[in-house]
Amino acid sequence: MSSTILHGSGLTEEDAQAAEAHSPALAEAAAEEKNPFLVALGERVRALRSRRGMTRKAVALAAEVSERHLANLEYGVGNASILVLLQVAQALQCTLAELTGDVTTASPEWLLLRELLEGRDEATLHRVRVAVGELLGTGGAAAKPSGRSPRIALVGLRGAGKSTLGQMLADDLGVAFVELSREIEKFAGCSINEIQSLYGQNAYRRYERRALEEAIQIHAEAVIATPGGIVSDPATFNLLLAHCTTVWLQAEPEDHMKRVVAQGDLRPMAASKEAMEDLKGILAGRAAFYSKADFKIDTSAQTLEGTFMQLRQTVRAALRLDGGP
Known part of the structure; x- marks a missing residue:
């Protein structure tokens, strides 16, 4: 089934319908131009959730936030607090940096390098550099x-x-x-x-x-x-x-x-x-x-x-x- 992109929103028609089911505000925002950072943040949340194989409901439950709040975040219309982002990151088993788009989380190789270096002492990091x-x-x-x-x-x-x-x-x-x-x-x-x-x-x-x-x-x-x-x-x-x-x-x-x-x-x-x-x-x-x-x-x-x-x-x-x- 093909998806129609709503003008200026970056959302498919199916996304907009799903958003409307969660919140009337989301439906209104679907046709509006949104903050690029919030849109990118929402896309990363969805991508990480997909990578973990978790439903939105499961992530919301683990993060102790409402499913509606998480939907707002994923569709780029929710300006979540730092504490909420931290809870979502913990639920997705990732760092806050990965959630917000730090360059060292941009690819699998970056992530693997981070894992190798994490917890090393200063002398070891110096030798690596x-x-x-x-x-x-x-x-x-x-x-x-x-x-x-x-x-x-x-x-x-x-x-x-x-x-x-x-x-x-x-x-x-x-x-x-x-x-x-x-x-x-x-x-x-x-x-x-x-x-x-x-x-x-x-x-x-x-x-x-x-x-x-x-x-x-x-x-x-x-x-x-x-x-x-x-x-x-x-x-x-x-x-x-x-x-x-x-x-x-x-x-x-x-x-x-x-x-x-x-x-x-x-x-x-x-x-x-x-x-x-x-x-x-x-x-x-x-x-x-x-x-x-x-x-x-x-x-x-x-x-x-x-x-x-x-x-x-x-x-x-x-x-x-x-x-x-």
Whole structure:
């Protein structure tokens, strides 16, 4: 028996009739244009239910929601709460991410990979990430016998000393120094503040990615001072980790704030009355990503000269350069 698609709704005539049996509101919505996200969500619920071989009644019973509520959800006319979606996901024996369309649930291979990696510790996941990068040719094979990339990238919050120490290290190694923030401004033709206020955070991240790609392409050897938020975009941070030897310049929040104030720069806390709490929150949110760097140096524990000597020794040892310990 053929099915007639109702104009603008994506529902077959049979679907609309079934919807009407559950709720008059569904019948009215059948002929209306619905939110694409809700439609896609409903399609995933139906697909998962079919994959599990469960009737709508069985899913509704297991999820402890009414069958009418589930019908609304499946036909894309029900804006369910997070708790209801969680109950439906549990009834369908899937994750909330799979229900809402996370990319890692888009195919059987993705799901099988997730299952293999689920529950693994950080060290194992790190080895897998590196191995996958090598397999896909995105590992940024180093041009040195040490196996370390001769591009040195300094990561950390503003006020960690990336610019000052980066320039000192570049001079010592005799390589180019790249201030990635300045390169971003060159791409955009305006300041970072203007990029974010005029075009938004997403545009800024695109410029950041382009600036890093160009720095990697142009400089086989360099010291790169990165913006503090470079860890916010996983793709950009993956690129950095794959093609650079990374050093996290760590500092206590109070030292970060003191140095930022000395620079006359309070972004992004300019309008905040609780700048220190904001800074601590940002640091806490990024620390797990910064810790993926190859090396970590505490810049609060010593003088600028002492920190530079530790950085110099660390990098020279990593690259097996003459003069290293």
